Amino acid sequence: MKHFARLLFITLTLLRFGVDEIALGRVRQPWLRALARLIAIGRSYDEPRGPRLRQALERLGPIFIKFGQVLSTRRDLLPADIANELALLQDRVPPFDGAAARALVEAGLLNELGRKFDDVFDSFDNTPIASASIAQVHFATLKGGREVAVKVLRPNVLQAIESDLAILHTVARWVERVSVDGKRLRPRDVVAEFDTYLHDELDLIREAANAAQLRRNMASLDLIMVPEMLWDFCTSRVMVMERMYGVPISQVDRLRQAGVDIPKLARDGVTIFFTQVFRDGFFHADMHPGNIQVSIAPETFGRYIALDFGIIGTLTESDKDYLAQNFIAFFRRDYKRVAELHIESGWVPPDTRLEALESAVRAVCEPHFDRPLKDISLGQVLLRLFQTSRRFNVEIQPQLVLLQKTLLNVEGLGRQLDPELDLWSTAQPFLERWMNQQIGWRGFLDRLKDEAPRYAHYIPALPRLVHQALSIAARKVEDELAPASAAQVTALLKEQRRTNRLLQAMLWVAVGFVVGLCAVRLLSPYVLR
Template identity: 65%
Template sequence: MTRYLRGVIIVWVALRYGLDELVLNSFQRPWLSSMARVLSFGRNLKAPRGQRLRMALEHLGPIFVKFGQVLSTRRDLLPADVADELARLQDRVPPFDSSVAIATIERAFRRPVDTIFASFEREPVASASIAQVHFATLIDKGGILRDVAVKVLRPGMLPVIEKDLSLMRMMAGWLERLSADGRRLKPREVVAEFDKYLHDELDLVREAASAAQLRRNMDGLNLVLIPEMHWDYCHPDVIVMERMNGVPISQFERLRQAGVDIRQLARDGVTIFFTQVFRDGFFHADMHPGNIQVSIEPATFGRYISLDFGIVGTLTEHDKEYLAQNFTAFFRRDYKRVAQLHIESGWVPPDTRVDELEAAVRSVCEPYFDRPLKEISLGMLLMRLFQTSRRFQVEIQPQLVLLQKTLLNIEGLGRQLDPDLDLWNTAKPFLEKWMLEQVGPQKLMDELRDQAPRYAKLLPELPRLLYQFLQQKPADDRRELLELLAEQKRTNRLLQSLIYGGIGFALGLIVMQIVVRVRFF
């Protein structure tokens, strides 16, 4: 019953803010325009359409706000006035009362706020759908004053999110039952992934841990700064972190005036993304402009500053390898390999003809190569990709939903920073270098080193385990086992031969790697 009530509320909010008018008036049909006028009767729709859409999303809650945040980065798909309004959702959601924030802090740490901070700014510096941030000065254990940012969870989030997720699960079930395409898109699994990430975002300690992991991963790259967490002051409802000073990445003119190379910034963003995804398999998955700043401090000039780590994505080694091979084949225009990878991974039915899928992928991708972002119609590309996936029954991979969302954010940000950016040529060298590292002798040595502790512990146990096994088996079984051991000796001799051959193969790989490096780098 609660789900149906929530559905009624969503429809009511849409009608109240005239979202039906935005949809119906976009179609050139007289009867639809008349319907829009009838539905608009008795409502005040004088506010601009973008403002009404933003207010409706804010009214509906955090899930809808996050949807608006993703849309706000896609200025190529939205009218300018709508995109400008939705950009306000990135860090300017209406804040909750600062007295509530202070009460939450005191409840979390069981101390008056004045004994924790030398100063605390009651006016929040940023307010989002899940939490808001206040600047403060922390008194640490040594009595040293440190400038910090205090993130406080917005109260009453869990019940609102549960209602929306319940409604989404119900709609996903309808979609699967009513449509073959719905089953292929796996909506219930996608909602389950979304559910997991949203609940993770409500635990600020988890966010602090994700930030610490990203900080370690990015150390040494010298392209991005991530705030340090003050672990003595981290709680599921409140976290205290290093205060970062930067210019919001959306303030392009201010960055230019400060001397920041905007084009280099766009290229660095692509490098950071591919490093987090393919090298680490652990990436910031909420990279809208409200969470990104640029440092103009002399020591870190021009570096990104990442904020808000409530949503992070992870990839398995299998996912990383599969995606990297796909990207590399795509950048080399090896469409046959792209088709083969889709079949090998089980993303398409095993009886799919390679040549037909190859031709379909070529027809979709070829028109977009060697073009800057400003000349790429993402809407047309997505439409053609959807048509192709439908024809070949490509299954949606729920574990990659966050990656797809982040790709949209990155591409949208790159379009704003440098419309002339060639995304393909920027990413290609990184991926080719990464692939060399995955198949080279260094990867083999790393794998042997990682597995060495496991085998070092197992080998001394083998004689005892073998003796116990022999004692438990009858004579016939022991005779059979002895025969197996004799066969194992013959196999060991064969393995020795293979090892010597493998050493030769590794040397060949080293030579190949040197040749490829000379070619590409």
């Protein structure tokens, strides 16, 4: 009954703001157009469709707001008036009372850290600088004068999310049970993945830890800045971080006037994304324009500023290797290799005809190469691939759902910054360089040096261990020789000789490995130049 009430509320809200007309007004099926006209009888609206859609999503809560945030980056798929309104959801969701936010900060400091508010903050601005679906941000000044940003969770946000997630789980079970594609699409796994990431986003200690990890990862890449977390003042509902100064990336005209190289900025964004995904396997998975700024300060001019680390994606080494090989095969138009990878990974049944899958992938991807980003819709490519995947029973991989979402966000940002950006040619050199580091000579040397401290601990003990093994084997032979027959003695001696040869070979391999390590240390400065 509780879920039914929420479903009824969602339906009535969509009807109240005329979302049904927006969704069904331009469909091709005549019966759906007729249904939309029938439902619209007797209704009229004082506001245009863009504000109505935004207000409906705001009214429905955090999950629907996040959906609107993703849609706002796809200006190639949405009319401009709708995209402009949905962009307001990125950091302009209606805020909750500033005094309530201050009270939450006071309670968190006192209950979780044993600190008084006035002992920590010199000032606290009750007017939020940004307000999103899960939390809002206030500027403050610590005792001693350091300027910080304070993120505070919305009151009762957990209850609102739990209600909608329960509905999503129910719908996913229903779809998996009745839909022909239900088992292949794995909707329950996808919703479970979404559930996990949303709950992670509700724990600000976890978000602060994500930010700290991303800051360490990106320290060597002089293209992006991540704020420092001030751990002495962070709690599960309040996060205090270094205040960053930048221009929202959506304000392209302002950035251009400041002298920022916009095409370079677009290319840098692609580099940052692929570095996080393929080098680190740890990437910012909520890269809508409200979470990205650009520094115009002289010492950090033109560098990205990342904000909001509640949703972070991770990939295993096998995921990264599989994806990189797929991307490189796409860039080289090696569609046979793409088909082979799908079969090798188990994403398609092993009896799938390689030639048929290769032909299908070629038909989807070939028309989109050698064209600028403004002429390519990755959304349309994904739609075609989805249609193809149904034919070949491709299983959707839940661990890659966040990556797909982030790739769409990156495309939206790239399109907004530089419509001429060629996403494929920008990414290809990076991926080929990464693959060379993984499977080439340099990758071998790097892994050898990484393992050297571990082997250096065991190798000096090998002669002693070999001697002990030989002694134990000799005593065992002596014990067994006395009552044994001549044939048994001969067999035992042969076994002993085989064991000795094996142990000697192991010893020589160990000695050779030590010599190899010494050679690597001596030669690596010259090989890696």
